[in-house]
Amino acid sequence: MSDVKPAPTQCVGPDYRSESQKPTAAVSAGVEFDTVTILPQTPQLIALLSIIRNKDTQRGDFIFYSNRIIRLLVEEGLNHLPTIEHTVTTPVGRTYDGLAFQGKICGVSIMRAGEAMEQGLRECCRSVRIGKILIQRDEETSRPKLFYDKLPEDIADRWVLLLDPMLATGGSAIMAVDVLKARGVPEERIFFLNVLASPQGIQNFATKFPKVRLVTAFVDQGLDEKNYIIPGLGDFGDRYYTR
Amino acid sequence: MAPSAADEPEVALNGTASPETDGMIATRAHYAPPWADVSIIGIAGSSGSGKSTLSHAIVNKLNLPWVVILSIDSFYKSLDAESSRKAFRNEYDFDSPDALDFDVLVERLRDLKAGKRAEIPVYSFEKHARLDRTTSIYSPHVLILEGIFALYDPRVLELMDMKIFCEADADTCLSRRILRDQRDRGRDLEGIIKQWFTFVKPNFEKYVNPQRNVADIIVPRGVENHVAMSMVVQFIQQKLLEKSTHHRAALTRLELEAQSAPLSDRVIVMKQSSQMRGMNTIIHDIDTSSEDFIFYFDRLTALLVEEALNKVPFVAWNITTPQGHTYAGLRPKGEVSAVIVLRGGAALEAGLHRCITDCKTGRVLIQSNVRTGEPELHYLVLPPDIDKHEAVLLLDAQMSSGGSALMAVQVLVDHGVRADRIVLVTYSAGRMGLHRLTKVFPEITVVVGQVVPDIEERWVEKRYFRC
Numbered sequence: 001m002s003d004v005k006p007a008p009t010q011c012v013g014p015d016y017r018s019e020s021q022k023p024t025a026a027v028s029a030g031v032e033f034d035t036v037t038i039l040p041q042t043p044q045l046i047a048l049l050s051i052i053r054n055k056d057t058q059r060g061d062f063i064f065y066s067n068r069i070i071r072l073l074v075e076e077g078l079n080h081l082p083t084i085e086h087t088v089t090t091p092v093g094r095t096y097d098g099l100a101f102q103g104k105i106c107g108v109s110i111m112r113a114g115e116a117m118e119q120g121l122r123e124c125c126r127s128v129r130i131g132k133i134l135i136q137r138d139e140e141t142s143r144p145k146l147f148y149d150k151l152p153e154d155i156a157d158r159w160v161l162l163l164d165p166m167l168a169t170g171g172s173a174i175m176a177v178d179v180l181k182a183r184g185v186p187e188e189r190i191f192f193l194n195v196l197a198s199p200q201g202i203q204n205f206a207t208k209f210p211k212v213r214l215v216t217a218f219v220d221q222g223l224d225e226k227n228y229i230i231p232g233l234g235d236f237g238d239r240y241y242t243r
Numbered sequence: 244m245a246p247s248a249a250d251e252p253e254v255a256l257n258g259t260a261s262p263e264t265d266g267m268i269a270t271r272a273h274y275a276p277p278w279a280d281v282s283i284i285g286i287a288g289s290s291g292s293g294k295s296t297l298s299h300a301i302v303n304k305l306n307l308p309w310v311v312i313l314s315i316d317s318f319y320k321s322l323d324a325e326s327s328r329k330a331f332r333n334e335y336d337f338d339s340p341d342a343l344d345f346d347v348l349v350e351r352l353r354d355l356k357a358g359k360r361a362e363i364p365v366y367s368f369e370k371h372a373r374l375d376r377t378t379s380i381y382s383p384h385v386l387i388l389e390g391i392f393a394l395y396d397p398r399v400l401e402l403m404d405m406k407i408f409c410e411a412d413a414d415t416c417l418s419r420r421i422l423r424d425q426r427d428r429g430r431d432l433e434g435i436i437k438q439w440f441t442f443v444k445p446n447f448e449k450y451v452n453p454q455r456n457v458a459d460i461i462v463p464r465g466v467e468n469h470v471a472m473s474m475v476v477q478f479i480q481q482k483l484l485e486k487s488t489h490h491r492a493a494l495t496r497l498e499l500e501a502q503s504a505p506l507s508d509r510v511i512v513m514k515q516s517s518q519m520r521g522m523n524t525i526i527h528d529i530d531t532s533s534e535d536f537i538f539y540f541d542r543l544t545a546l547l548v549e550e551a552l553n554k555v556p557f558v559a560w561n562i563t564t565p566q567g568h569t570y571a572g573l574r575p576k577g578e579v580s581a582v583i584v585l586r587g588g589a590a591l592e593a594g595l596h597r598c599i600t601d602c603k604t605g606r607v608l609i610q611s612n613v614r615t616g617e618p619e620l621h622y623l624v625l626p627p628d629i630d631k632h633e634a635v636l637l638l639d640a641q642m643s644s645g646g647s648a649l650m651a652v653q654v655l656v657d658h659g660v661r662a663d664r665i666v667l668v669t670y671s672a673g674r675m676g677l678h679r680l681t682k683v684f685p686e687i688t689v690v691v692g693q694v695v696p697d698i699e700e701r702w703v704e705k706r707y708f709r710c
Contacts (some may be wrong), residue, residue, distance in 0.1 A: 079518045083520070091702040
């Protein structure tokens with residue numbers, strides 16, 4: 001396991017507390033790509049990740065706490081959408097110089113783990129359209145293979161939030177982006193929202209698509225021989241849906 | 244009449260650094276809530292002279308939650324086995340000052356005078372013993388202490404602002420006592436009369452009647468004495484007005500002091516990302532539908548609460564992942580609870596429960612007086628173990644001048660919550676209110692959605708609750 005790096009550790013907590021008042025925890029590895037955004041490594045995020053990583057966490061808690069992380073990912077992802085200046089009058093008669101959202105969006109989840117992120121998306125964007133892509137490993141070639149897709153007709157005119165909580169080698173995410181590009185969605189209108197990534201997955205994905213924006217909560221240490229993320233959180237879909 | 248301590252300035256810069264804040268040099272301003280110097284009115288008189296009726300009539304007439312009655316009967320000593328047997332035979336002297344625990348009474352009155360919560364014992368006349376439970380008194384502005392020996396102990400007299408002695412002729416007193424003791428205290432006629440001649444009457448001459456010498460006014464005919472009644476009511480109204488004026492003046496003074504200072508680094512204003520500004524635009528737009536308003540407000544407050552939860556204490560926690568690897572993580576150090584400042588704070592509850600589904604929540608109703616703008620504490624329920632919680636999120640939709648936030652924080656501090664464990668979460672705040680609050684309580688953390696320049700009417704809760 002030569003490609004597993006030790007996790008960086010640091011004190012986490014608000015700036016106004018001294019180092020001695022802040023506990024130390026493992027934080028996300030850094031990345032060199034401008035298109036990759038890692039959520040701020042706040043103590044609360046680390047605590048949420050600790051719960052969903054813990055093998056002893058029950059399914060109900062896994063769902064609740066992963067949803068909280070996903071909501072933060074969606075909120076961060078949406079920040080990269082275009083806006084225009086928009087001034088409104090408030091109920092007390094003041095004017096407020098604000099922004100209006102521009103452009104249509106849609107979600108696309110990579111089945112099945114990506115579907116676990118739909119609730120979080122809907123909590124931020126109420127009646128958002130959601131397409132689905134099913135990609136599975138081909139038994140013969142052991143390469144990812146597209147089995148099914150159902151996407152909004154006008155997806156080429158939309159900003160696409162691609163949902164998959166785990167980015168290990170990046171095989172299925174890369175295939176999903178290829179599907180979107182084939183439907184006419186330009187790279188710069190695709191955002192990939194991801195809970196946990198491996199450095200290798202980031203490397204593969206960001207090199208292949210230099211204009212796709214990737215938002216992740218945490219970049220882990222590496223991959224094991226079965227291409228599981230280390231230290232990881234197990235199989236996201238299993239823990240969310242069936243275990 | 245004792246000079247009122249309310250004449251002293253309630254705001255002073257004491258210029259000391261606060262000990263809890265690491266190395267932070269801050270001058271702390273002092274805030275005295277209106278209950279910090281409760282006015283105490285004593286009403287004494289013979290048994291059956293109408294003290295209690297008079298007290299209740301006064302309270303009813305004023306009809307304010309911060310005028311309360313404390314009966315000295317609550318402070319009867321618990322009886323030992325021997326005295327208890329005597330008591331059941333009507334041979335125990337309840338009408339002597341020795342039967343009362345003046346030490347506890349003085350202690351509780353001093354607590355109240357200092358603005359603290361006081362636990363008042365509950366005495367059972369059927370069992371002749373103090374019960375295990377207590378009732379608590381917190382934040383009265385005026386306290387009426389009534390009982391036969393309300394003006395007896397010199398330490399109590401020292402704390403009083405007005406001393407009243409009720410007078411009625413002995414026949415009236417005895418007949419009232421018979422009716423009361425039969426109805427409320429489960430005694431029989433023979434016992435009552437035995438007690439009257441053995442104890443009540445001699446004690447009246449010896450201990451009760453001399454109290455008229457220290458009284459400010461002597462009221463004959465009790466509640467029927469309209470002139471005396473309105474005199475007392477007027478006196479209390481005058482006291483309340485003084486307190487309110489002082490409180491408001493103190494708030495104004497804090498305001499002036501706060502204007503020049505920079506915002507504390509414990510005031511965290513949400514980063515105005517494009518989503519944040521976009522949501523704020525929808526929330527601010529008078530033409531936004533209620534459905535959209537509530538949706539976006541809930542979405543935004545969930546982010547406020549997420550940010551607030553970053554300010555609670557965490558400890559290291561090593562966990563094992565399903566693949567058997569260890570991860571050096573964190574978990575909250577202890578329980579995090581919330582206190583809602585009604586009604587506005589309730590608009591943040593949806594956001595709160597998106598982050599902590601089963602969060603314990605206390606509630607406090609603070610209303611601004613429509614005429615004076617003075618914040619007033621009307622209602623208060625807190626989780627009983629709140630002083631043990633590692634963090635308490637104090638939720639309010641809007642903070643303009645900071646008066647009610649100041650009062651809410653004071654309430655938490657009075658209930659044993661350390662100021663550095665309080666995180667105030669509010670959608671919008673006036674700069675001046677933020678200054679004022681953090682000047683008085685430099686240890687608290689504030690998470691605010693946006694800072695508005697000036698005092699603003701509370702429009703958010705009106706939009707959220709649609710009335």
